[in-house]
Amino acid sequence: MALSLDLQDFLLRARVLKLYRQALRIARRAPDHSRDELKQTIRREMESNRNCNDKQRIRFLISDGIERLKSLDEMLDMQGH
Structure with a gap:
C-alpha cells in the first residue's frame, strides 16, 4: 500500500527530516562522553512523535x-565544541 501525501504533508515531512539531519549534525559537535546519549535522545524525540x-x-x-x-548550538559554541 503506497502512502499518498498531499503537498502540505510532503512539505511538513521535508521540514521534519531537515530538522532531524540538523540535530544529528549538531550532535556530532558534542563532547565524546555525551554524544551517543544526545543522538539517542534526538532519535527518541523523533520516534515519539x-x-x-x-x-x-x-x-x-x-x-x-x-x-x-x-540553544544546543549556542551552548556547544560557548563550550568551544
Whole structure:
C-alpha cells in the first residue's frame, strides 16, 4: 500500500527530516562522553512523535525543535565544541 501525501504533508515531512539531519549534525559537535546519549535522545524525540497526524502540532514541534537546536548550538559554541 503506497502512502499518498498531499503537498502540505510532503512539505511538513521535508521540514521534519531537515530538522532531524540538523540535530544529528549538531550532535556530532558534542563532547565524546555525551554524544551517543544526545543522538539517542534526538532519535527518541523523533520516534515519539512519528505517528502524529495533527498538522498544527507538527508545526509546533518543528518550531520547538528549531529553538531547542539553537540553544544546543549556542551552548556547544560557548563550550568551544
